[in-house]
Amino acid sequence: MDPYRNPFAPGAGSRPPELAGRDLVLEQARIASGRAIFGRHARSIILLGLRGTGKTVLLNEIEGIGRQAGLLTSKVESPEGKGLAQLLVPEMRRVMRSLSVAESAKDLADRGLRALRSFVSIFKIEVAGFEVEVDGEPGLADSGDLQADLPDLFLTIGQAAKAAGKGWMLLIDEIQYLSEPDLSALIVAVHKVSQAGLPVLFVGAGLPQVARLAGDAKSYAERLFVYPEVGPLDRVSAEKAIRNPIREEGADISDDALAEIVTLTKGYPFFLQEWASILWDSAQGPTITLAETQKAYRGAIASLDEGFFKVRIDRLTKAEVKFVQAMAALGDGPYSMADIAKEMGRQMNSLGPARATIIHKGMIYSPSFGYLDFTVPLFADFIRRRFS
Ligand SMILES: Nc1ncnc2c1ncn2[C@@H]1O[C@H](COP(=O)(O)OP(=O)(O)O)[C@@H](O)[C@H]1O
Ligand SMILES: [Mg+2]
Missing domain, CATH: 3.40.50.300 (P-loop containing nucleotide triphosphate hydrolases)
Structure with a gap:
């Protein structure tokens, strides 16, 4: 569809066409x-x-x-x-x-x-x-x-x-x-x-x-x-965030295509915008289909891997990358320090400095005592893709 009319603007801090669920x-x-x-x-x-x-x-x-x-x-x-x-x-x-x-x-x-x-x-x-x-x-x-x-x-x-x-x-x-x-x-x-x-x-x-x-x-x-929690969008809000801007432009998206995006993005705004944007540019229109949506998925992932995710991992040293790789290898978080140490074949107390610097860089945080998780949603998936 006409890229000049693409309503989805991926980009940190840029106002989405539909500020849904807030x-x-x-x-x-x-x-x-x-x-x-x-x-x-x-x-x-x-x-x-x-x-x-x-x-x-x-x-x-x-x-x-x-x-x-x-x-x-x-x-x-x-x-x-x-x-x-x-x-x-x-x-x-x-x-x-x-x-x-x-x-x-x-x-x-x-x-x-x-x-x-x-x-x-x-x-x-x-x-x-x-x-x-x-x-x-x-x-x-x-x-x-x-x-x-x-x-x-x-x-x-x-x-x-x-x-x-x-x-x-x-x-x-x-x-x-x-x-x-x-x-x-x-x-x-x-x-x-x-x-x-x-x-x-x-x-x-x-x-x-x-x-x-x-x-x-x-x-x-x-x-x-x-302390309002700003989390992923619920299903209804995520659907609105995608469908309303499309309809605003006189086009539409099929129900199954919409459901696919909502499910795979888990409602995360940065992912919704990226996928919707790439989908808009590649779809035939006027109604976006499931097949087109699935096809655009790869492009959306590639774009996140090269942008949103990459800029974050690029800030880590090699040793720090090893640390987050061990986290990702354990599946999805939160991760106990004991499990990370075991995965790395290291003593838990030797990991303190790396843990501290990665937290300082804003890449991981401690959701509760003895546990760590990524500050970026879906980051473990990214690391597994990148280092597999
Ligand atoms: N409520 C929302 N509905 C749809 N998209 C949103 C919403 N809030 C943010 N976005 C989009 O998500 C992306 C990330 O937003 P941003 O405010 O930079 O996140 P953060 O500051 O939490 O890192 C931007 O592309 C933005 O337009
Ligand atoms: Mg921000």
């Missing part, structure tokens, strides 16, 4: 945003899920919801190795500046800008031109301890936002890459604004282990956030 989370975000604006207690949100399930797409969507509700929004992605302070300074500065325009919030926002000035110098953060603009604010965000200073800044933003009749939504993607002290400071800051009843909402997204990391950092994190 109504509940979106409604949660809508309610939280509305409550924040009205000065009511609103729980912050941390989206948890494996790679390719649609967390980034949801985060973008939620940012739109926040804006519509009247919140100022800041969205950042936590890169490996960059500190939280550095990540947030430009955003906090932008938000404070924009709040200082409102007459009712000007004094508070200017105080915030001065505090940010102190913060920037004590944490030695490079921000072009900032040094000369304003003086610091003694006693505010200048202790050099992020767990004290970040809350100061969040509180000041919250107060200014409240005075302006607005609010602030901070969105951070890939929060599993935050260091432990950074995550701690973030949680304390969110806790403080929440206790003070200020209109500040945090929305994070990350791999499933984040819930435990947060809980380890601060015991009250459990009650501070809701």
